[in-house]
């Protein structure tokens with residue numbers, strides 16, 4: 133197996149001057165060169181967000197021009213545009229690229245506006261860009277000599293506040309090193325933006341925003357309000373810019389600029405003196421018409437800006453908020469080094485995407501974060517990989533995020549009814565309203581043509597929702613959640629899958645047909661592409677699992693008969709019994725070697741020589757596209773893009789899977805598990821970043837070296853852009869969360885089931901110790917794991933005792949206890 137480019141090959145990490153060396157180099161991602169062709173990727177890697185909104189790490193003086201792409205996105209803000217592709221009218225729902233708040237440009241003595249790209253190598257004297265993930269700050273410093281020989285140094289710092297998610301701030305310092313003269317600074321908001329981050333989407337119409345209001349709020353403040361075309365969401369951005377020379381704020385020559393097509397700015401001209409910095413401080417506030425407890429987006433942004441303190445004060449609050457977040461989420465690794473940096477970096481981006489002080493934003497977990505426009509910002513099943521990261525640390529975020537699904541139960545129920553089924557059919561790709569927004573065509577860059585996309589047949593997405601809801605209940609014991617949103621989700625999903633199951637009296641077995649499993653290389657049988665497959669093992673086994681949890685949920689509801697939940701769900705007499713029957717008699721197909729078959733007929737497909745394709749094409753992750761270009765189809769072969777059967781061993785422990793299959797009337801001896809892992813490891817192209825998470829997990833107790841290699845790939849999914857160019861359109865949130873989860877939950881062997889917290893540690897030799905925090909049933913635990921010992925410290929408090937099982941030995945842990953277990 134070829135290793136990915138070394139972690140951080142194209143980047144370097146350095147101590148921040150404010151921190152002790154050794155510590156800081158695991159928290160700062162730094163670049164000391166400017167490479168235009170890498171810029172798009174760096175913008176995604178250096179994006180800043182706070183759960184409410186996010187902005188790519190684009191330079192403040194640039195605009196979308198092929199090198200730079202200053203995108204800004206608000207969680208849950210989507211719009212639909214209909215474009216004509218060929219002769220077909222195609223509606224597309226996209227996470228809207230919002231007005232750009234970054235612009236701070238400057239020019240010296242009436243010359244050209246400064247542009248980094250206009251400099252040649254000899255003119256750029258120094259460059260450095262740093263993403264400080266401990267404090268959530270993006271910095272850039274550069275020194276240049278212009279064509280008249282003047283040397284100027286520029287430094288900028290920016291952040292999107294974690295303390296007040298509606299606020300961002302930037303400070304740009306321009307130092308005339310060896311000259312004096314007038315400098316003009318332009319600071320504004322640009323609403324003339326479109327969605328054009330993804331070249332494959334070119335044939336679409338991308339403009340979503342219509343300017344509504346452009347206003348000068350004060351001599352130093354401007355407001356821009358825009359509205360999205362179809363969803364009619366108002367987005368308001370207000371900006372205040374103060375310019376100081378040295379220590380004094382100047383009321384300089386000033387001009388208000390407004391462009392009807394959607395841009396506002398202030399221009400300031402000041403007299404600069406050699407060695408005296410010109411400090412530009414820009415504070416920005418934002419709001420949308422989706423916000424609650426506000427009169428209007430524009431009013432809120434205006435009031436918030438008026439009340440906003442200085443950059444320095446905002447920064448203090450922001451840093452404190454990050455400190456609090458890291459106290460819960462940081463994972464310490466010994467020895468540290470590049471892996472520790474990658475872990476911090478990945479956790480940082482997940483937290484940035486999901487955490488917001490007001491978490492209940494009615495936004496799901498977008499697969500590519502608030503970092504770019506890949507997959508149009510849609511929500512997939514990726515949450516399955518993300519919830520453990522959140523639930524085990526800040527459990528209250530999970531029901532708020534699951535509420536995104538709960539609010540869309542109506543749409544999912546209507547979709548199921550339209551398809552002739554009961555319950556709720558959650559869509560493979562979800563956006564604002566919860567209807568299915570999966571595109572029906574996929575662009576193949578190899579043929580430069582569109583091919584049919586049937587991935588909407590991945591009905592399993594609902595199973596992930598129900599699984600996550602139950603896991604949250606297991607880990608928190610939150611009865612209120614289970615009685616309400618939890619029961620609604622679990623029961624609706626169970627009903628849908630129960631109604632998909634068709635009984636075959638001859639075999640006395642149920643089957644589910646016409647679905648796709650997580651492996652996207654099989655959308656049907658070779659002779660019937662696009663019609664789905666029968667008895668996909670992931671779908672069927674997880675259906676059995678969810679049906680059992682639905683029965684357990686009904687059992688809990690019955691024990692609380694006074695609660696409305698019971699009546700609301702209208703559980704029909706005999707319904708749980710019917711679920712039990714289906715769960716016990718769903719079909720699981722096995723291959724001749726005893727391994728689990730991905731679906732009925734999988735082993736009859738042709739084998740394929742993957743090495744031959746590797747030799748011809750290099751990276752074959754997207755073999756489906758390669759085969760399509762060769763007028764062939766992945767449906768014909770025993771090859772998978774990503775784990776499907778193997779997902780079962782990721783979501784369930786081997787014991788739980790064996791038990792579940794036993795209840796379904798099948799045996800899964802240990803050698804069958806080994807054969808299953810081997811079979812699908814050798815026939816996978818690892819075409820999704822999720823693959824590495826799952827394979828690392830599966831190999832952790834089998835082949836630690838291999839597991840470690842997969843973990844390194846997972847850690848560097850985006851840092852090394854292992855898919856060769858996808859990071860520039862957004863980071864891979866599930867792989868990022870999965871990498872942290874791997875190091876904590878997998879190495880500590882954590883499971884939550886049967887009202888107990890289980891540990892079964894197994895660390896790779898490369899790691900000496902891991903330290904992290906988790907919350908289980910209200911107890912805040914600090915976990916230290918070394919090769920020889922597991923130590924659990926529970927914080928003092930009133931939390932009830934918990935049951936913990938370490939390698940089979942059960943103990944009770946009370947708040948304030950310190951326990952050590954020899955391994």
Ligand code: BGC
Pocket residue numbers: 499507512513514650652773774819820822866
């Ligand atoms: C994967 C899916 C995943 C999606 C979004 C695809 O490439 O095959 O499993 O949900 O990316 O991350």
